[in-house]
Every structure is written in structure tokens, then in C-alpha cells.
Amino acid sequence: MAEAIALIDYGAGNLHSVYNALNAAGAEHVTVTADPRLVRGAKRIVLPGVGAFGACREGLWSIPGMIEALQDSVIERRVPFLGICVGMQLLADRGLEHGTHEGLGWIPGEVHKIERTDPNIRVPHMGWNDVALTAHHDDHDLIEEGEAYFLHSYHFAAQDGADVAAMTDHGGGIVAAVARDNIVGVQFHPEKSQAYGIDLLKRFLEWKP
Known part of the structure; x- marks a missing residue:
């Protein structure tokens, strides 16, 4: 029987593109769902996210x-989890976009606006950029070096450097991926990152944290 993958629909994700990318990576049973019962039964969970932290938070918490x-699936039963863009930012303790908004708190940190320290740097950070592994990437065998597509104005400031699996540079270091145990979040969009993104999703489908 194909492994059930829950792609969570909370009104704030690029669901069609992520769904197609997962299928291109070899997934056989992806369910787009807002049903907590299906999330509890899934063997892998993907949380996408596009837009403002507060709006995404409200959409997810309103279900x-x-x-x-x-909490039961990811924290208690350690089901493999992938957060994408704002879905990754929601892993933090809080987001500071248009106010202060509580996150899931699974990976300690805050989500801050990207500061323009160089007038040549544009915000939002949009387009292709390098994904560079940190010294802690060996703890999480999902992320590899390469180039990925980013689109964001806020970034994840992790409290513990050991949770940072990869960085990128946009007028300074920006966290490209966080990881802890069975949880991985990527600031970039795998579904828009062509071969690099599909390869990441393939590894996620085979990942045994």
C-alpha cells in the first residue's frame, strides 16, 4: 500500500505546485487535506505556506x-515533517510580521524582517540563491548544497545554531533550512527549484529520521 502523505490545506499554500512536485518526486498517495483525522493517519506531513505569518497562523489555528x-503526529509520534516557506517559519516560537504572533514553537526562534544593510539588496529576497550547508548538516541528511528559489521578506532567526542546517546570503546570512529530529523546514520553495527541489522532495519521501 502506498504511503499516505498529508499536504495540509489551510488556505495559505501553493498547494497545486507542491502537490505536483511531490508526485514528480515519486509520491504515490498525496492527500490535500484540512482534516485532522487524515493528518493523524499520515506517514509524512508537508506544511506549505505563502503570505504573511499572522494570516498563515490564523488559517492553521482556525481548523x-x-x-x-x-502535535500528536510530529512531536509525540515523530512522523517526518517538512515545512515550506511560511510553513517553515511557523515552526518558530513567534513571528514579528505586523505584530507578534505565536508559532508552533517546535524549533526555538523568531521570524524577523530582513534588514536592508546594503542599498543594492532588495527586499523581498526573490529569485535563485545558493543553499550552503552548515557545520550541523550531518545531523540532518535531507539538505544538500545547491541553488534554490526564494521568495520572502522575513527570515527565521533560530535560537540554537545546531538547528540550522543551511544558510544563504542576501546582504548577510539568512537561514535557508532548519532541522531538528524528524522536523525539517526550508525557507526556499522546492516546488519552484526545479531539479534541486525535486531531489530534496525525493529524499524527504525516503527519509527515516
Whole structure:
């Protein structure tokens, strides 16, 4: 039987593109769902996210039972989890976009606006950029070096450097990927990153944290 993968629909993700990318990576049973029961039964979970932190947070928290289902699956039963863009930022303790908004708190840190320290640097950070591994990447065998597509104005400031699996440079260091145990989040968009992104999703489908 094909392994069930829950792609969470909370009104804030590029679902069609992520769904197609997962299928291109070899997934056989991807379910786009807002049903906490299906999330509890999934063998892998993907949380996409596009837009403002607060709006994404409100959308996810507004689904009855969803946060409890995610907590049970990801934290208690250690189901492999991938967060994409704002789906990655929601792993933080809080986001500071248009106010202060509580995150899932699975990877300690805050989400801050990218500061323009160089007038030649544009915000949002948009387009292709390098993904460079950190000294801690060996702890998480999912991320590899390469080039990926980014589109964001806020970035994840992790409290513990050991949770940072990869960085990129946009007028200074920006976290490109975080990872802890069975949880990985990427600031870039695998579904827009061509071969690099598909390869990442292939590894996620085979990942046994």
C-alpha cells in the first residue's frame, strides 16, 4: 500500500505546485487535506505556506483539532515533517510580521524582517540563491548544497545554531533550512527549484529520521 502523505490545506499554500512536485518526486498517495483525522493517519506531513505569518497562523489555528493533530503526529509520534516557506517559519516560537504572533514553537526562534544593510539588496529576497550547508548538516541528511528559489521578506532567526542546517546570503546570512529530529523546514520553495527541489522532495519521501 502506498504511503499516505498529508499536504495540509489551510488556505495559505501553493498547494497545486507542491502537490505536483511531490508526485514528480515519486509520491504515490498525496492527500490535500484540512482534516485532522487524515493528518493523524499520515506517514509524512508537508506544511506549505505563502503570505504573511499572522494570516498563515490564523488559517492553521482556525481548523478545529489541527494543532492537536500536528502535535500528536510530529512531536509525540515523530512522523517526518517538512515545512515550506511560511510553513517553515511557523515552526518558530513567534513571528514579528505586523505584530507578534505565536508559532508552533517546535524549533526555538523568531521570524524577523530582513534588514536592508546594503542599498543594492532588495527586499523581498526573490529569485535563485545558493543553499550552503552548515557545520550541523550531518545531523540532518535531507539538505544538500545547491541553488534554490526564494521568495520572502522575513527570515527565521533560530535560537540554537545546531538547528540550522543551511544558510544563504542576501546582504548577510539568512537561514535557508532548519532541522531538528524528524522536523525539517526550508525557507526556499522546492516546488519552484526545479531539479534541486525535486531531489530534496525525493529524499524527504525516503527519509527515516
